[in-house]
Amino acid sequence: MFKRIFWIGTGAALGVIAASKAQSYVRANTPQRAREFVLGPDEDNVAQRTLAGLITQFQTVMNSREEELNRHYADRFND
Structure with missing residues (x-):
């Protein structure tokens, strides 16, 4: 039971880290108009x-x- 909780928590944490890294990569490497189209005006x-x-x-x-x-x-x- 504890192993499952550990691995679910680890997966969730890695998912959050991957999403934040992907978002920062998009912000750093795309032009502003493309970012606004993908992320909206309130990035x-x-x-x-x-x-x-x-x-x-x-x-x-x-x-x-x-x-x-x-x-x-x-x-x-x-x-």
């Missing part, structure tokens, strides 16, 4: 914008599924 907050978008999308899907289930079970009990 410093790409991770925050991505995480916020994922959370918003998750909440939207969760709410729509909850409404679908509520309608399904409400129709079952109303009949």
